[in-house]
Amino acid sequence: MYTPNLPAIRALRPAWNKGRIVGQKRPLKPKHVWAIRVRLELAQKHRDLALFDLAIDSKLRGCDLVKMKVVDVMTSGEIKERASVLQSKTCKPVRFEISEGARGSLKTWIQHPLMVGSEYLWPGRFHERLHISTRQYARIVRGWVTSIGLEASAYGTHSMRRTKVTQIYKKTGNLRAVQLLLGHTKLDSTVRYLGVELEDALAISEAIEI
Known part of the structure; x- marks a missing residue:
């Protein structure tokens, strides 16, 4: 009796992204920023507080943030109000502000x-x-977001990078300013990074009267 060669039946593997939130990580809302900051202050986690504050202000990628040196933020014993870092991805410098609160937490940590x-x-x-690795930085960020009851899979190191520029864009609608702050070479990259949609553009347009 002839038995045809049938294809082997393989067990279906679960999708790699099953149960995970993939795509762009959400930025933190102002209330989340303050909640994390208060917890770090109360716990007297000086390094984490300085790292958190600088991550928000600098808007740097994790690979650039973890490699920062003391001389990048300090001169003559004082924390700079503005700093500049050479980006690993673009090999171009990007400047950023260091807020008063971040200067205080950095000085305490140093x-x-x-x-x-x-x-x-x-x-x-x-x-x-x-210095700490990007993987270690990611674990630290995960600890921050879970400490205030947020879903860890929805946030990541890019959440730190996106947090401040998202608020800047919401308040000003100035994509060019956001592009410069992020150090993007193309405006299209900034549009995709922020997830700007037609509804956003229309909302900005409706707020302007001529």
Whole structure:
């Protein structure tokens, strides 16, 4: 009796993104920023508070943030009001402001005993690792968002990068300003990054009367 060769039946693997929220990570809302900041202050987590404040202000990618050095933010014993960092992705410098609150938390952290002799702002725990890794930074961010009851899968390191520029865009509608702050070479990249839609453009247009 002839038995045809039938294709092998394989068990279906679950989709890699099943149960996960994929795509762009959400920016934090102002109330989330304050909630995380208060918790870090109460817990006296000086490094995390300085890292959180600078992540929000600098709008840097995680790979650039973790490699920042003390000289990037400090001169003559004082924290700079504005700083500049060379981006790894574009090899172009990007400037950013350091708010008063961030300057305070950075100064407290730099004066901490754990920072003695460290060239980097966020030194690693092991001698062979000069600074924290991007993976470690991602774990720290996950801890921040879960501490205030947010879903960890919806937020990530890019949430820190997007938080302030999202508010700037909502209040001003100035895409060019956001492009410069993010260090994007193309405006299209900024549009995609912010998720700007026609409804956003119409809302801005409706707010302008001539």
